[in-house]
Amino acid sequence: MNSNIDFGDIFDKEYQKVNKMRPNILVVGKTGVGKSTLVNAIFSGKIAETGVGTPVSKNLTKYEREGVPVSIWDTRGLELKEEAQIQTKQEIIDEIRELKKENDIIKQINVCWYCINYLGKRIEESEIEWIQQIAHEVPVIIVLTQTQSKKDDEFYKSIRSMEIPYKQVMRVLAEPFYFDDDMMIKPHGLKELSDVTFQILPEQLRKAYISAQKVDLQKKINTAWIAAGTAITGSAASAFLPPGADLAGVAAAQAGMLASITVIFGLEFGKNFFVSVVAGIGSRAGITAGITYFFGSLAKATGVGYVAASGIEAAVNTGISTALAVAYINVCTRLVEGRLNNKSNEEILEMINNEFTKQRNEKNPKPDGLD
Ligand SMILES: Nc1nc2c(ncn2[C@@H]2O[C@H](COP(=O)(O)OP(=O)(O)O)[C@@H](O)[C@H]2O)c(=O)[nH]1
Ligand SMILES: [Mg+2]
Numbered sequence: 001m002n003s004n005i006d007f008g009d010i011f012d013k014e015y016q017k018v019n020k021m022r023p024n025i026l027v028v029g030k031t032g033v034g035k036s037t038l039v040n041a042i043f044s045g046k047i048a049e050t051g052v053g054t055p056v057s058k059n060l061t062k063y064e065r066e067g068v069p070v071s072i073w074d075t076r077g078l079e080l081k082e083e084a085q086i087q088t089k090q091e092i093i094d095e096i097r098e099l100k101k102e103n104d105i106i107k108q109i110n111v112c113w114y115c116i117n118y119l120g121k122r123i124e125e126s127e128i129e130w131i132q133q134i135a136h137e138v139p140v141i142i143v144l145t146q147t148q149s150k151k152d153d154e155f156y157k158s159i160r161s162m163e164i165p166y167k168q169v170m171r172v173l174a175e176p177f178y179f180d181d182d183m184m185i186k187p188h189g190l191k192e193l194s195d196v197t198f199q200i201l202p203e204q205l206r207k208a209y210i211s212a213q214k215v216d217l218q219k220k221i222n223t224a225w226i227a228a229g230t231a232i233t234g235s236a237a238s239a240f241l242p243p244g245a246d247l248a249g250v251a252a253a254q255a256g257m258l259a260s261i262t263v264i265f266g267l268e269f270g271k272n273f274f275v276s277v278v279a280g281i282g283s284r285a286g287i288t289a290g291i292t293y294f295f296g297s298l299a300k301a302t303g304v305g306y307v308a309a310s311g312i313e314a315a316v317n318t319g320i321s322t323a324l325a326v327a328y329i330n331v332c333t334r335l336v337e338g339r340l341n342n343k344s345n346e347e348i349l350e351m352i353n354n355e356f357t358k359q360r361n362e363k364n365p366k367p368d369g370l371d
Contacts, residue, residue: 005255007279011271014259019069021106022212023205024062025197026073026096028134029115034145034174035074038115041174041190044068044214044267057095059088067267070212073109082126089130096137105202109138113197118144118171121155132164139200140166143193147171148185168196190215211264217336221329221369224261228325231257232318254321258328265332273345280349281324322365327355329367 027035036048044067045051051063051072063072077088099108114131116123134140142159150171160169172189179185194215201209210216210223231253255278262274331352334340340348359365 005252005279007255007259007275008271010252010255011259011262011274014256014263015067015069015271017260018208018211018263021205022069022071022208023110023201024071024073024106024108026060026075026109026112026134026138027115028075028078028112029143029145030117031079033115033117035113035115037174038113038143038145038172039072041187042194042215043070043072043212047072057098059092060095067270068212069208089133093133093137096134100137105205110202110205111197111200112138112140113143113193114140114166115143115145116159118147118155123159128162128164131162131166135165140164141193141196141200142166142169144169144171145174146177147173147189148177150188167200170196195219207264211266214266217333218369218371220264220266220336221333221367222371224264224329224332225325225367225370227260227264228257228322228329231260232321232325254324257321257325261325261328261332265336269332269335276345277348277352278328280345281352319360323356323359323362326359326362326365326367327352330355330369333367333369 027039029035039048040046045065047063047065047068047070051065051068053061053063053074055061056073059076061074061076063074064070075088075092078085080088096109102108112134114134116127131140131142142164144156144159156169156171170189170193172193173185173187174190175187177185194213198206198209198213198216198219207223207227210219213219234253258278258281259274262269262278331340331348334351335348340351343351
């Protein structure tokens, strides 16, 4: 029914737009402090375990995973003895500088998480110097990992008072910490770290970051809504279709809008989800009058051909697209929140349709979870 639209291709195009602008995050710290655990807690797809590492230089490897638009940079050689480390550290600094020289935000390190294990309660002079060197090259967030207490104790104060041009000192616990069977500290600080990172990143890389992270749903909703607005405004200009016009353009614009929302919601809503659920929206027969506008199916639905069918005014098109965006964002939100576990694609489709009908009757439709 939607044979003229290649949904897989539309998804790939939207993903590539975001993927091109992926941020580079350098994660540094001694072995065992909790770097991998932290990366896996903040981003979708367990990049630290399953990501593919590409050596970028002698001492830097970047880890990436399909569907998660972020690159995690890891250092090598810092497990070595003290003397060997001095040289490695200098080489790493040189490599960071080299990347910076290109003056291209997508090639350089955009932010560094310098991880220190809070449980150790101490930091050596040589490590302080090392952080200082990095902080002169790139924005550094000092991350105190495995923090159990958020009391401002001496260790925390001593880290904060270090003479290093860091951006922030953040305390996190990436996974629950168990004392006994019945005593547990919940993870904390992840959303806060994620937000500070987001603020530091260049504007152009923020959308990819929002897509890759999984700890801040609010940002996904807000960003998806902005993306929908941009798509709707863009297509409104060309939305009045004189009789005889092809509806494929409107249809592709709507599909593109939904693809861009899907990408922002992230990996769990990959291409398969998009192709199987979204393609279904326009192909369901006998549903509301509004939804038959989707994906160029209007002409078929009215049964009178293009002349009558293509006279869609911009305002009508905008209203439909807006209601569709809100419906889709609301359903994606519920999916992320785990409220729709075990629902089939067919049931999800039904839910989008019901939401759409509801939003069509709203004067001023907006996603539920909007800031
Ligand atoms: N409970 C708990 N354990 C953690 C946390 N972060 C790290 N760990 C543990 O510390 C160990 C080393 O963590 P890992 O992430 O592999 O450290 P890395 O070498 O810096 O990548 C693992 O056994 C983790 O389970 C945390 O936030 N909570
Ligand atoms: Mg690790």
